[in-house]
Amino acid sequence: MTTTTDAPVLELRDVRKTYPGGVTALDGVDLTVRRGEVVVIVGPSGCGKSTLLRTVNGLEPLTGGAIALDGSQITGSGTRWETVRQRVGMVFQSYELFNHLTVLGNLTLAPVRVAGTPRAKAERRGLELLARVGLADKAGSYPRELSGGQRQRVAIVRALAMQPEVLLLDEITASLDPEMVREVLDVVVELADNGMTMLVVTHEMGFARAVADRVVLMDRGRVVEEAEPEEFFTNPRSDRARAFLQTFTYTRSTRRAGPDVSAEPAAEG
Amino acid sequence: MSPDVLLEHAPLFARAAVVTVRIAALGILGALTVGLVCAAVEHFRVPVGRQAVRAYVELARNTPLVVQLFFLYFALPKVGVVWSGEACAIIGLTFLGGGYMAEALRSGLDAVDASQVDGALSLGMSRGAALRHVVLPQGVAVAVPALTANVIFLVKETSVVSVVALPDLMYVAKDIIGSSYDTREALTLLVVAYLVILLPVALGARALEGRWRRAGLGS
Amino acid sequence: MPVSGLEVLLEGRNLVRLLEGLGTTVGIALASLAVALVCGVPLGLAMTRRGALVQVLTRGYVETMRIVPQLVLLFVVYFDLAREGIVSLSGTATSVLVLGLWGAAEMGDLVRGAVTSIPEHQVDSARALGLAPGQVQRLVVLPQTVRRLAPLTVNLTTRLVKTTSLVVLIGVVEVLKVAQQIIDANRFEHPEAAFWVYGLVLGLYFVVCYPVSVLARRLETRWESR
Numbered sequence: 001m002t003t004t005t006d007a008p009v010l011e012l013r014d015v016r017k018t019y020p021g022g023v024t025a026l027d028g029v030d031l032t033v034r035r036g037e038v039v040v041i042v043g044p045s046g047c048g049k050s051t052l053l054r055t056v057n058g059l060e061p062l063t064g065g066a067i068a069l070d071g072s073q074i075t076g077s078g079t080r081w082e083t084v085r086q087r088v089g090m091v092f093q094s095y096e097l098f099n100h101l102t103v104l105g106n107l108t109l110a111p112v113r114v115a116g117t118p119r120a121k122a123e124r125r126g127l128e129l130l131a132r133v134g135l136a137d138k139a140g141s142y143p144r145e146l147s148g149g150q151r152q153r154v155a156i157v158r159a160l161a162m163q164p165e166v167l168l169l170d171e172i173t174a175s176l177d178p179e180m181v182r183e184v185l186d187v188v189v190e191l192a193d194n195g196m197t198m199l200v201v202t203h204e205m206g207f208a209r210a211v212a213d214r215v216v217l218m219d220r221g222r223v224v225e226e227a228e229p230e231e232f233f234t235n236p237r238s239d240r241a242r243a244f245l246q247t248f249t250y251t252r253s254t255r256r257a258g259p260d261v262s263a264e265p266a267a268e269g
Numbered sequence: 270m271s272p273d274v275l276l277e278h279a280p281l282f283a284r285a286a287v288v289t290v291r292i293a294a295l296g297i298l299g300a301l302t303v304g305l306v307c308a309a310v311e312h313f314r315v316p317v318g319r320q321a322v323r324a325y326v327e328l329a330r331n332t333p334l335v336v337q338l339f340f341l342y343f344a345l346p347k348v349g350v351v352w353s354g355e356a357c358a359i360i361g362l363t364f365l366g367g368g369y370m371a372e373a374l375r376s377g378l379d380a381v382d383a384s385q386v387d388g389a390l391s392l393g394m395s396r397g398a399a400l401r402h403v404v405l406p407q408g409v410a411v412a413v414p415a416l417t418a419n420v421i422f423l424v425k426e427t428s429v430v431s432v433v434a435l436p437d438l439m440y441v442a443k444d445i446i447g448s449s450y451d452t453r454e455a456l457t458l459l460v461v462a463y464l465v466i467l468l469p470v471a472l473g474a475r476a477l478e479g480r481w482r483r484a485g486l487g488s
Numbered sequence: 489m490p491v492s493g494l495e496v497l498l499e500g501r502n503l504v505r506l507l508e509g510l511g512t513t514v515g516i517a518l519a520s521l522a523v524a525l526v527c528g529v530p531l532g533l534a535m536t537r538r539g540a541l542v543q544v545l546t547r548g549y550v551e552t553m554r555i556v557p558q559l560v561l562l563f564v565v566y567f568d569l570a571r572e573g574i575v576s577l578s579g580t581a582t583s584v585l586v587l588g589l590w591g592a593a594e595m596g597d598l599v600r601g602a603v604t605s606i607p608e609h610q611v612d613s614a615r616a617l618g619l620a621p622g623q624v625q626r627l628v629v630l631p632q633t634v635r636r637l638a639p640l641t642v643n644l645t646t647r648l649v650k651t652t653s654l655v656v657l658i659g660v661v662e663v664l665k666v667a668q669q670i671i672d673a674n675r676f677e678h679p680e681a682a683f684w685v686y687g688l689v690l691g692l693y694f695v696v697c698y699p700v701s702v703l704a705r706r707l708e709t710r711w712e713s714r
Contacts, residue, residue: 057390057391081390082395083393094382114393337690339686344686442563446567459560459563
């Protein structure tokens with residue numbers, strides 16, 4: 001992969017999140033992400049991995065623990081999340097492009113309105129970014145005119161337009177048709193090769209293996225295993241990791257015990 | 270029907286049309302303002318204010334404008350609140366229309382996914398900026414068809430303001446029918462006058478909807 | 489509140505007369521609703537047909553009825569057709585006729601919208617299951633159309649009740665007219681009665697319309713969530 005220095009960019013210490021209803025999503029997570037490092041979090045649905053990502057961006061307030069960015073704590077009452085978020089970009093599963101704006105409008109909104117970049121400069125940078133992901137010709141299109149893969153590539157460069165130090169990717173291929181997954185993942189691999197620090201949540205094990213410097217397995221709001229990708233995928237230490245990886249290999253059981261499908265043909269209403 | 274009689278009465282209707290348009294325009298402006306404030310209060314679930322807005326919206330939408338105007342013009346003076354006929358008409362339309370506009374705008378705002386705000390916040394925008402640049406434009410785009418329908422509805426509702434002694438189109442028509450018996454001419458001019466006002470509004474509404482559809486939520 | 493005149497409401501038959509007036513209003517609204525349903529459903533179904541002539545006629549009717557203010561429609565029929573024209577109609581009959589025909593236009597548009605909103609693939613998948621065309625309509629299209637239509641029709645009812653308030657302006661003695669009469673009769677003794685009487689009329693309309701609006705909303709959310 002790429003050169004990682006020892007300077008930690010993100011440090012999560014005993015991060016906890018319990019919802020008002022009493023459900024605990026994060027049960028004391030410790031995690032460090034160094035500069036230039038790509039950390040991939042995997043785990044079963046509901047294990048808290050997306051929640052964890054959202055806490056780093058202040059979209060989910062903590063109920064315990066602390067997070068530091070470049071050595072200074074960003075959790076606590078005095079945090080100006082607007083400033084933090086300019087340094088920590090995030091890409092979502094459902095893109096969250098602004099549908100009333102063109103592709104270029106999506107890329108320039110925050111640089112112009114938040115960072116105060118002159119419009120002309122923001123547009124020039126936006127076009128460069130679009131060219132980098134092969135979408136220069138879509139600058140004037142509206143999000144609804146794009147395919148899912150194209151939308152997600154726009155969402156990635158929209159986050160990059162703010163020149164963040166860290167990028168959070170939250171299941172960015174989960175809403176995509178299978179044939180579009182690759183075009184998005186290629187962009188992420190290229191970012192990794194260029195030294196972008198990333199914290200990634202994904203269900204794509206092949207991708208995790210290809211892009212990760214370190215794989216983190218979460219279960220029930222805790223980190224249960226942390227390892228280099230080769231080691232994690234070929235020789236997992238914990239039973240939990242083995243069981244988790246087992247769910248990705250499909251073998252046909254001898255006798256199918258599926259649901260009865262010979263019910264009434266005409267359903268009313 | 271005689272063209273001479275039509276011509277004779279036409280200037281009266283022209284003057285009355287100005288009254289109708291003025292009342293409608295000011296009432297619609299008021300309704301949009303009240304509606305936007307109420308929609309924001311409901312969308313952001315402002316405590317207490319939210320319940321007050323709910324009660325107001327239900328009252329405005331479940332009572333007819335004629336009765337609201339009677340109350341404003343004939344009943345309120347008994348408790349010391351005296352407004353002119355024109356003020357009553359504008360306040361009445363604002364009261365009625367505010368309820369309808371609030372509903373249209375609220376459902377527009379609610380149609381914008383909360384995750385869009387996440388998207389905006391993740392780029393470093395403040396909540397205010399997210400509302401102004403992301404939620405409002407999309408919410409309003411969704412609400413445009415309902416808003417334009419409300420505008421047409423309110424212009425039509427303006428036809429009852431003669432009950433508070435305003436010399437609008439209905440007032441003039443009734444006056445001519447009562448005094449000169451040029452019934453058919455008066456009614457013709459009445460219909461024509463309303464069409465002259467309403468057709469451009471309806472066509473404009475359609476054009477506006479077409480333009481804003483592009484800015485809608487998309488697929 | 490330092491307002492006297494509340495007792496006017498309790499004097500003699502005043503309260504009963506107001507309720508009778510409200511009854512007239514609701515009666516006109518319901519009769520109009522009947523006209524609207526009887527004429528509006530076939531109208532709406534006709535609007536889903538492709539023929540150019542049908543389209544021009546039905547759309548023309550619906551658009552005309554919807555753009556002219558209802559009060560203008562009432563005036564035209566009442567002062568022209570009913571007085572000088574071929575037929576002689578009372579204010580009440582005029583009201584039912586006009587509000588019914590206007591309601592039919594609104595209803596027609598609702599029916600058209602409900603029918604065309606049933607996705608094509610619903611019909612396709614019903615056919616794919618082997619249902620006959622009649623069964624497709626009866627078992628798949630009709631139930632869904634009715635579900636979409638029910639809340640909208642209930643909503644149209646409240647609009648009809650509110651619009652019926654206009655008939656006071658063509659001389660029909662309904663709740664607002666009765667209110668006026670009561671206030672006039674007590675003009676000297678209880679000049680402040682207007683506050684209570686009009687306040688009550690406002691309240692009466694609300695009491696009639698609000699539950700119906702709630703019903704419409706319930707129907708909408710109940711059937712939306714399935």
